[in-house]
Amino acid sequence: MAMKLLLPIAAGGIVTNLFDVLFRYSNELRTIVDRFTPSQGNMCENHRIFVHAAGKNGVVDPLVLACTLVKLNDCRMVAALSDVSQQVVQERRLRQAETWFATLLDNVNDFAVISLDRHGNIDGVNAAAAVLTGFSQNAMIGQSLDDFDPPERGSASYTALEQMAIAQRDGWHLDEGWRQRDDGQRYWCQRLVAARSEDVVASTRVISGYTVVLRDVTRGESDSTKLKELLTTDHLTGACNRAHFFDLAERQRLRLSLQGQPLAFVLIDIDHFKDINDQYGHAGGDLALQSVTNLCRTLLRTNDIFARIGGEEFVVLLPAIDLEAAIATAERLRIAIAAMPLHLADDVVHITASFGCAVLSNSAETLGGVLEVADQCLYAAKHGGRNRVEPASIFVECPALEDSNGVQIPLAKL
Template sequence: MLQNEDILRLSHKVAQSGHWYIRLNDNTLFWSEEVFLLHGMSPNATHPTVDNALSFYHPKDRDRVEALINETIETGKPLSFEARIVRVDGDVRWVETLGELKSSPSSNTRYLFGIFRDITENQQQRMHNQRLAWVLENTQELILMTDSNGRINWANSAFETLSGYSLEEARGHKPGDLLQGPETDPQTIAYMRDCVARQQGFSCEVLNYTKGGAYYWLRISCQPEFDSDGKLYGFNSIQTDITQSKQIRLDLEAEINERRRLEEQLRYLATHDELSTLPNRRHFLEQAEKEVERARRHGRPLSLLMIDMDHFKRINDQYGHSTGDEVIQTFAERCQGMLRKSDTAARIGGEEFSVLLPETDNDSGRRMAERLRSLIADEPIKTQAGPIQLTLSIGVSTYRQDSPSVEAMIQEADRRLYEAKDNGRDQVV
């Protein structure tokens, strides 16, 4: 059977501790082998005096330790403290001491008996945890922790400051239910919820709302935490307030989009007439050159119409230019409505228009022109000033090998247009 001494030695070894006592009658100090080793000394060394033992304590802890020992001796109060010692090799270690007074009835001797344990690693871990807790609490980043059901169980002060919710108000709520609002992107919400359901981490940017209804943007990095058995413990997230940078980015994107819109508008205005929205003269001529070249290369027919609104000046003089603008806009709409996708109608002057008809011979071009003339003549144009009767004079030309240029086609159609006007207008020549 193990002796008491063996049991004590084993217990010290398991607990990584040693024992000591002071015989108070003559102030003699005894250290166990483990205590010598904890001080970096040989177990065969001479037992130190009480004063020598106290000298091992760190200068900043020494007076406190001595005062606690004296208090226990004087009052019988149990001894308990943590302090630093400086080993003989200069290494600083944290130790824990527990002790109490003992008396021997037979010899009338009093002892202060205690145990001595190295807690350096525990102390370092505790200090690390304290520093970590301080960082978590005082960082500008929002720290949020949830349980396995995704409900908030802890948040730092940065979260409280930004969101306006205290921890007590937020605890037990799912972050999304508490913080997301009408403008939060549904796809982002669905993505986060899907990751949580799959017990997966995620990173994203999300629009949240404070308790008072103000919006703010966050960049969230969220990771699941599992226990040693692989069971989900909860989710931990670090959230950064990116409201200012996000707003700058959104403003920049809006500015870029506006510039693109203006550039597109400028490109459009460079090729189109703003009033009628039809291509302008420049764009029409460019398109006509392409179609003439195609007709020349493939031997395909091509017709061109030159159109003039009859007595348009009278409309402006009688009803005003705003009414004249209405007439031009309505004509352009009707003209576009009856043309094919391959045809090109353009406004090339005040009341002058031209239409390019690919794959169209002279007879077909004339029929197309007649349809357009009838479409306008048969139905008065509605304006703010009332209905206005409008007629057209149209000249038609067709591409020929002996007159192969755009300019030649336009000149020929223009001559026929004036022939139509000279013959009484409201007709196709």
């Protein structure tokens, strides 16, 4: 069972070393082993590893592995792997719900209740909703919720249609972000959308409408803000973490299908990162990762997403950016990283990075497909000398090549 989990993520589908397979997603496993001094015992138990997004029909769910390492003696270890993806999703939803109800009476100025019909049009409004949004109750009836409570432009918050789709699937959805009243005033709003069902037909729940609860919450040091940060950021670099990145990427993909805008991805991999760890220790490697993160985030737009997806590999999500602009962004980051001095021990070190660019340009494409293309470009950049940017266009019109036996050579091998 463990091998079934490892084979799909191993290079070439071959597993020869557990740590080599998982290094890209959880390079800290080697550190855990190195720092374990007893002659035997549990080195880690159910250590979670976010591997990649696996989904059907374009719906992305995180693949999360739980890894337990037990040291038998100085020469032998046992590793146990299990898929805990669904458990992680449920835990996240439960924590969101707990935070919502636990802070129901804390830092709340007021809350509003709005009723939607099955098509998402407003059919009922309480007085608090009119006060919160700045619109009269009569003006809101019959209109779309996003006409009165839209997310800010460039915000990661879901639209009303997206929230209703999730609520229809899961029963409810909780979201929060900056909103704007009719007079232009901004406020931090938590929004709960719950699906209402009247009956069941052929074992299928029939949605009759939705109930929306809006809360004007003081952002400050609220528990929900801290929890959201914990669940969405990488603990070492402060970048967006792998699981949250795929959530945001899928959200942007949904918007692409409605707006017809391109969505660009840039994969970044630090060159010769193992040499940094070997020469300067893991502290030196951590400093390199943090420095690259801080530099890249200062050079990107506010609505661009910068995430660490494993080891020394990062990804940038660029909404409404075509391939040419994505290449220009990647080149700007490449030059900046190469010019950045790193002070490690008594040395000043310069590092470089390789880049692969790809663009999702229509709703028929999947995140997995476009990221696979970007990964192939990154592979080409690495094997083309490193410290370079390779765009997806290098694969477009590449003729199929065959070996001496007439077997087509996979693109990743070219």
